[in-house]
Every structure is written in C-alpha cells, then in structure tokens.
Amino acid sequence: MIVNKKQYQNNVIRDLDFLLHSDFLIHSYPQISFPEGKILSDLLMKSNEVLASMDTQNEVIQKLLEARNLRLGHYCEALLESYFQHHPQIEILEHSWQIIREGITVGEIDFILKINGQVFGLETSLKYYAGFSSDLSGWKGPRRKDTFLNKLEKVASKQLPLFLADEVVEKYGDIPSHFFVKGHLFGAKDIQLDQLKKIEFDFVEWEQVASVFMPDVEYFIFPKKAWVSDIYFASNEYKCPPDQVLVEIRKYRENGKSLILGLRSKNVFQNYLVVDAEGSSTM
Numbered sequence: 001m002i003v004n005k006k007q008y009q010n011n012v013i014r015d016l017d018f019l020l021h022s023d024f025l026i027h028s029y030p031q032i033s034f035p036e037g038k039i040l041s042d043l044l045m046k047s048n049e050v051l052a053s054m055d056t057q058n059e060v061i062q063k064l065l066e067a068r069n070l071r072l073g074h075y076c077e078a079l080l081e082s083y084f085q086h087h088p089q090i091e092i093l094e095h096s097w098q099i100i101r102e103g104i105t106v107g108e109i110d111f112i113l114k115i116n117g118q119v120f121g122l123e124t125s126l127k128y129y130a131g132f133s134s135d136l137s138g139w140k141g142p143r144r145k146d147t148f149l150n151k152l153e154k155v156a157s158k159q160l161p162l163f164l165a166d167e168v169v170e171k172y173g174d175i176p177s178h179f180f181v182k183g184h185l186f187g188a189k190d191i192q193l194d195q196l197k198k199i200e201f202d203f204v205e206w207e208q209v210a211s212v213f214m215p216d217v218e219y220f221i222f223p224k225k226a227w228v229s230d231i232y233f234a235s236n237e238y239k240c241p242p243d244q245v246l247v248e249i250r251k252y253r254e255n256g257k258s259l260i261l262g263l264r265s266k267n268v269f270q271n272y273l274v275v276d277a278e279g280s281s282t283m
Contacts, residue, residue: 011235012064013055015228016079018182020047023197025127025148025181031156035122035178042115043090050087060086068225076126076182076228077110090115093172099165107162112172121163121177123155128227130203130275131187139185139196142203142258142275155179184227186273201231201271206253209261210246212272219245220262221252222271231260231271238262249274 008014021044024034035043054060060082067078077096084090094112098105111122129139129148139148162168163177185196186203204212220238222231230238240248245261252259252274261272 008051008055010055010061010064011230011233012061012068012079013051014230014233015068015075016054016064016083017051018229018232019076019079019126020044020051020083022182025129025183025185025197026152026195027197028195029152029156032152032160033176033178035180039115039118039120039176039178042118045089046087047083050083054082054086072126072128072224072227073124075225077124080111080124080180084111084113093119099162099167107158107165109162109168112163112168112175119172119175121160121168121175123159123177123179125151125155125179125181125183126228127151127181127183128273129183129185130273131185131191131199132278134191134193136193136195138191139187142273144276144278184231184273186271201273203273203275204261205277206249206274207277209249209272209274212261212263212270213245214263214265214268217263217265217268220264221245221248222260222262224258227260231262234262234264 008017027034064079064082067075070078081092081095084092091114092111093114094109097109097112099107099109109121110124113120113122127148129141132138132140132144136152137147137149140146160177160179163175168175184201185199186201187199188202189199192199219240219242220234221240222238226238249259249261259274261274263270263272
C-alpha cells in the first residue's frame with residue numbers, strides 16, 4: 001500500500017484515510033462479495049474533501065479519539081460511521097441493526113447504506129494476521145488462535161447471509177451485500193497468495209525479538225490503538241530508548257498485550273508483529 005502522503009492534522013483522520021484508501025486484505029473468496037467498481041468509487045467519491053473537513057471539526061475529532069480506546073474492530077466501525085455521516089451523498093439507513101427473534105439475537109448488521117439511489121449492505125472488519133504457512137489457513141492472529149480462513153468462512157456462512165433475512169428483505173428488498181475488510185498482513189514475501197493484499201511487514205516470536213535488533217536504529221513500540229496508520233507515521237509518542245526496548249516488550253508480554261515493534265533509520269523502515277511461538281501458552 002502507498003500511504004497517502006497528505007498529513008492530516010489528527011491521527012484519527014489518518015486512520016480513516018487508511019481505512020478508505022488501503023487495499024482490502026483479500027480480493028476474492030467463494031460466496032463473498034467485496035466492494036469494487038461503482039460501489040467502491042461511490043464510497044470514495046469526494047473522500048479527500050470530506051476527510052479534510054472532518055479534520056477541522058473539534059467535536060468530531062474528540063468523539064473519534066474516545067472511540068480509539070475501543071477494540072480495534074469497533075474503532076474501525078466508529079471511523080466509518082463518522083465518515084458516512086459527514087459524506088453528503090451517503091445515507092446510513094441502518095447501523096448495528098440487531099436481528100432478534102423470539103428474544104434471541106441471531107446476528108447484527110453493521111451498515112445498510114444508500115448512495116445515489118443504490119441500497120446495499122456492508123459488513124466491516126479490521127484484522128491483523130501473520131503468515132505461518134503458504135496456504136490461507138496459515139494466516140493467524142498474534143496469539144495463533146483466530147485464523148483468516150475461519151473469519152472468511154464465518155462471513156460467508158453467517159454474516160453476509162444475514163442481509164437476506166426476512167426482516168431486511170421486508171424493509172429494503174433483496175439488496176447486495178459486501179465485506180469491507182482492511183488491516184495488515186505480516187509475513188515473508190515468498191508466501192504471498194494472489195488473492196491477498198501485498199505483504200508489507202514481517203513478524204517475530206516473543207522469544208526471538210532480540211534477533212531483529214539492529215545498530216543505529218530508533219525503536220518504536222506500537223500498542224493496538226496505533227496499529228491502523230501510526231505504524232507508518234511513527235510519532236515520537238511511541239519511541240522507546242534502545243536500552244529499554246526489551247524491558248518494555250517484557251511488560252507487554254507479562255500483561256498479555258499484543259504489540260508491533262518498529263525499527264527506523266535512514267535506511268531501515270520495518271514493522272514486526274510480535275506473535276506467540278507455536279504451542280506456547282498465553283497469559
């Protein structure tokens with residue numbers, strides 16, 4: 001991905017810029033439709049103007065800063081909701097619509113939108129996976145528990161079919177639905193799959209993290225709230241003195257928190273997702 005070089009004043013707007021303009025994590029999968037063509041161009045229409053306007057609105061920024069403390073998926077949804085609300089040609093018909101039958105929630109719909117007369121559903125997700133093998137099932141989260149394949153199967157079998165529920169069809173008719181999935185992939189370039197986005201960064205196991213250290217570089221420890229776009233911009237907020245890097249990494253490990261380690265110099269620009277070793281137990 002080529003990051004938009006336009007430096008928005010607020011990091012939440014840079015995060016939103018990444019969500020809108022970065023590649024989808026995956027481009028094809030059976031029974032899943034991804035926004036493309038006119039749908040995608042309509043979603044992005046005048047996006048730079050909308051983001052520039054949002055970047056100047058203190059109330060908007062404050063609300064998104066508060067959302068930045070949520071889980072990453074919920075933060076992503078809050079960013080997109082704000083963008084849709086401020087876009088003059090996008091109408092939110094439904095957001096977080098829970099389908100409840102006989103007192104039981106059977107599922108929740110992220111968005112139903114209307115753009116230029118077209119009504120469609122949008123399931124959104126923000127994910128981070130490391131590639132442990134050359135097949136799709138080898139892409140797993142930093143704890144090696146959740147897999148990209150399991151997520152895709154759930155979207156195909158449960159989440160997108162919810163847009164065909166009787167409650168939806170009765171209100172909006174038979175509408176198309178799409179999976180809006182963004183995030184980052186970490187892995188060796190030689191295990192790239194054609195259907196996945198380009199791999200930009202690598203991963204390292206907790207016990208091997210010292211092996212990626214280099215002389216004459218600056219170190220950055222990125223907590224989850226910085227994982228959307230701050231891993232590109234590397235503000236001083238996340239800089240860590242070289243003699244404290246291992247100490248801080250151990251603290252994250254002991255507290256059961258995930259992190260991305262950044263290395264920066266004139267000739268080095270690398271981010272590592274720190275992952276569990278195979279078969280290791282987590283706290």
